[in-house]
Amino acid sequence: MKISVVTAVYNRRATIAQALGSVSSQNYAQVEHVIQDGGSTDGTVDLIAEISNDRMRLTSEPDDGIYDAINRGIRRAQGDVIGLMHSDDLFAHTDVLTAVAEALSNPDLDGVYGDLDYVAADDTSRIIRRWRSGPYSQDRLSKGWMPPHPTVYLRRDVFDRYGLYDTSYRIAADYDAMLRYLGKGQIKLGYIPDVMVKMRVGGESNKSLGKILRKSREDYRAIRSNGVGGLGTLARKNLSKIQQFF
Template identity: 25%
Template sequence: MKLSIITINYNNGQGLEETIVSVINQTYRDFQYIVIDGNSTDGSRDVLEKYDKYIDKWISEPDSGIYNAMNKGAYFANGEYLLFLNSGDYLYNKNSLENLFKNNFHEDIVSCSLYTYSKKNICVQTPPRKISLYTFIDGSSLAHPSTLISKKIFLQVGGYNEDSKIVSDWIFFIEALIINNCSYISFPKIILSSFNCFGVSSTSTEQRLLEVQKYLGGKFPRIIEDYMSLKEEFISNSIYWIVSRSNFFKFLLIVPFKIINRVLRLRNYLGKRVGIYFIKS
């Protein structure tokens, strides 16, 4: 079997049903579907029973958190690849999987674009063409609802770190791609999934930043120190260059726009950052 789709849920029956419907309506059928519910009390179990014949494996029992539930789902997976599509998220359209699997790929990590939405914004997040530590250094990550993970690599890395409450998927991708140097391919022209930005990892910005800093400081202390020093040096040099010019106010107005343009062009050229393109804001 090529793919195992894993949905975790806790007290989000409406979102769970939307996710299930998007999965069972796919034109591509070579997948296993697993749902892990954390013993919900809102009627989610009724939703699971309603769609029981379409779900290969589902359980409803207490767990110790999001990543414990995701690891539990991976344990039951038989597919070559894992796709974590949690309740409230859904596959972009009925041809999403078929569009992806028309391509011949064997890489460990396969990342596509993600349609994201909230009360304020609608945007498309595109995966980087290349991967380096620079991709993740500021807390950016590949989007797990639109990224396939080889089960072999998932087990090799040890699954998701359950000590982290928010950024364990980010930690996993660093462990897999940077430390274990697993293979990677991206399909930015394929929008695989839609992501609801009201989830835990989307709203707890302060907690996310603390977890990112804690991990990077512990894993790459010397690299992070150098990175922060270079950032400060770049800012200082930029300010010095501007004020040392004649016709100061002219440069003060023009230079920031030039710098932004150069940075965006550089990032696009390097292809190592996650792209965000706003559709509505």
Template identity: 30%
Template sequence: MRISVITPNLNCRDFLAQTMDSVLAADHGDLDYIVVDGGSSDGSQDAIAARRNRLSGAISEPDNGLYDALNKGFALSTGEIMGWINAGDTLMPDSLKVIDEIFSAHPQIEWITSRVISFLDERGRLVEQNIHWGISRKSFLMGEHLPGFSKGRSLSMVQQESTFWRRSLWDKAGGGLDLSYRLAADFELWARFFQHAELWSISAPIGAFRRHANQLSRVHWNKYLSEASQALDHYGSRPRGAYAQTFSVGLRRSLPRGLRPLARRLRLLSPAPFCEFDNEKQAWSLSRH
């Protein structure tokens, strides 16, 4: 399947080359890779030009921010599967092959994210990986995956660089990122996707997020939280008390798999969909727990 990957960039020369090389190295044989540069003045164009013959497209012009750049890139893209990797973040080796296999084998899956949350340090080294416990539609839309939305504990956020979807879902959900969200348009897009399809958590690592001092999500977290909370409010979610939130999150994190059917019957836990690799069958299998 053809996979479209967009990389937006503005004056991130120090990180851009590693990002582009990781995407190109993951090429599964039908990669549609587009880089959208917002008119950088730091030499980013040199990194893009050096790899131009392997790109499907490159744009360099002023834009109205990250999400406007992404909308431009996706408008040019042609892949059946879509996703983006910000300058600084990376794709894992073989990640696009895994994505291709899963979407090809399971037509009922409309979007996926990795269970393996990976982090790079500022130098681009893989320094940390965590496992999350699944993301159900109910748990997301109740705000359990947005730290700070409620007073209690929270679950892992959807890692954007590890999330890919079918173009058909993108079109059903409106075909674009909402530019009224300056920082949290990714979170708002996930909320829209959840109106149409479940999110399947896969067992393979897909992308890695680079932590560095100047990233928008760190510098402007309170504004991001405000916008993401606005998106949840739009879909009817309200913050819960600390006890209710912590109890629900605790069940998701610690309840043994054998007890989960009972918890579901008692309406204490909403099952999350998983796509895991079966070593005996050498294939991707689906489950809910």
């Protein structure tokens, strides 16, 4: 089973080496790392070239935002299974992709996901929030549940059947995609009860009040367009984050 890890990056020289290193250090052998750069101007591309290895496939070209870049990377990917590694994130340990491959040896599963730790931007050993997602069931969607998106690995067939990320969403295309795949597509996901990814705090969707409000509007649009609830679902989605701090 070949696994493609897609990284969309733009001007992330400070963090990209750690993200790439965590993919390169995975013990699972059949890994392709597809790097989609948006035309960085801060030396990101030069740094990637310096540390490149035979697992990496880099393209640098202008794009229309992160979801467009991710879509381009998925189209380039050649793996049987596809997941993401954001340019600010890293795998929690070296056997994450081994666990993904073992779980997906079950042909009844369309994909897998696990748990995630939010970590300090300047110290990835310091945990700020713990996202423990738990096993999936269909009724959890209307309660605002979704799997931690950076931990999700899907068979290529899921993207072929139900489409890529909707780029009309600027912040919440990942939430829309998960609702589309799980709600309308009713794909079957397996749960890996382990921290798979460390994600630095300070993401794009929380950088300002305006972006927080935009994300809430986009989340609500995704909830309604995928037919999984309404304002109550949005409220539960936001309130569920509180327990991650304790």
